[in-house]
Amino acid sequence: TVLTQSPALAVSPGERVTISCRASxxxxxxxxWYQQKPGQxxxxxxxxxxxxxxxxxxxxxxxxxxLKFTLTIEPMEGDDVATYYCQQKLTLWTFGGGTKLELK
Amino acid sequence: xxxxxxxxxxxxxxxxxxxxxxxxxxxxxxxxxxxFVKQRPGQGLEWIGRIDPEDDSTKYAEKFKNKATLTADxxxxxxxxxxxxxxxxxxATYFCTTDIVWGQxxxxxxxx
Numbered sequence: 001t002v003l004t005q006s007p008a009l010a011v012s013p014g015e016r017v018t019i020s021c022r023a024s025x026x027x028x029x030x031x032x033w034y035q036q037k038p039g040q041x042x043x044x045x046x047x048x049x050x051x052x053x054x055x056x057x058x059x060x061x062x063x064x065x066x067l068k069f070t071l072t073i074e075p076m077e078g079d080d081v082a083t084y085y086c087q088q089k090l091t092l093w094t095f096g097g098g099t100k101l102e103l104k
Numbered sequence: 105x106x107x108x109x110x111x112x113x114x115x116x117x118x119x120x121x122x123x124x125x126x127x128x129x130x131x132x133x134x135x136x137x138x139x140f141v142k143q144r145p146g147q148g149l150e151w152i153g154r155i156d157p158e159d160d161s162t163k164y165a166e167k168f169k170n171k172a173t174l175t176a177d178x179x180x181x182x183x184x185x186x187x188x189x190x191x192x193x194x195x196a197t198y199f200c201t202t203d204i205v206w207g208q209x210x211x212x213x214x215x216x
Contacts, residue, residue, distance in 0.1 A: 034149075041199070041206045042149065085149055089203070092163060093139065093151035 001025050003086050003096035010104040017073040019099045021086030024067075031069040032087045033062055035080075036098075042085065046071060078103060106130040108200050108207035115213045116190055123186040124210045126200030133157045133176060136202040138183040140174065143209075144196040152198075155183060190214045 002024040011017050021031065030048035044053040046062035049069065059077075063070045073080055081103055086096040111125040126138065139154040153164035157176035164172060171194070173186040187194055190212075197209040 036149075041208070044204070083148075087149075092165060093154075095141075095149040095151060098148040 001027060001088050001090060001092075001094050003088060003094050005084075005086060005096035005099045008100040008102065010102045011076045012104045013077060014075045017076050017080070017101060019071040019073075019084050019101070021069040021071070021096050022067055023069065023088065026067070027069075027088045027090065029088065029090050031062070031064060032089065033060075033071045034085045034087060035082045036085065037082045045084075073101075076103075106136075106202065106205050108202065108205055110198075110200060110207040110210045113211040113213070115215065118191055118214055118216055120190055121186060121188040122190065122212055123184055124198055124212070126183045126185070126207050128181045128183070128202075132178075133181045133183065134178055138174070138176065139201050139203065140172070140183075140185045141199045141201060142168075142196045143199065144193075147196075152185070157183065187212070 004022045006020045033046040034042040035045050036042045045056050045060050049064045050062050061072045083098045083100045085098050088094050107129045109127045114122050116122045134157050137154045137156050140152040142150040142152055151165050152168045152172050153174055155162045155174040155176050162174050176183045192214050195214045197211050199209045200207040
């Protein structure tokens with residue numbers, strides 16, 4: 001399964017961020033989203049499309065429509081500057097290429 | 105609390121092999137599939153493969169089938185990743201993860 005993510009984004013503080021991930025085929029085991037800041041480990045944000053991981057604020061939400069998955073962040077804050085990856089965990093794992101989110 | 109402790113940074117010559125370790129503490133390794141993920145400098149995450157320490161079964165991403173070998177030692181609660189025929193393309197940080205918990209990563213630098 002190939003996961004294609006939107007390119008880098010630059011968003012102003014307080015705005016809504018939408019990061020997309022398109023799957024090449026059905027992801028029956030769910031889509032997951034990670035955040036990675038420079039020099040840090042990936043951190044799980046959303047699992048199984050919609051569920052927030054423990055400790056993750058309600059500003060992070062996941063959604064899906066057929067083969068298109070989205071991660072929204074609202075409102076955008078400076079601490080959200082990071083690279084975001086979608087991931088599927090069928091028999092073999094696949095990560096999307098990552099979307100680098102920056103402040104405008 | 106499960107923790108993963110990975111081995112230290114490696115500087116290796118092209119054409120050689122390297123074996124990285126990932127020790128599980130706080131639980132038995134057989135409770136998890138152990139996955140390994142590659143991240144080249146400034147690049148994204150690539151899944152290498154996973155091992156089930158319960159029965160040593162493995163699955164690999166197609167790209168890494170001739171590059172990586174995963175093993176596990178239940179007596180020491182440790183998983184291993186061996187990388188062979190190293191080239192500059194293998195210079196990266198390698199993470200082990202149970203899916204929920206991640207090791208701190210091991211930086212492998214391939215240079216003559």
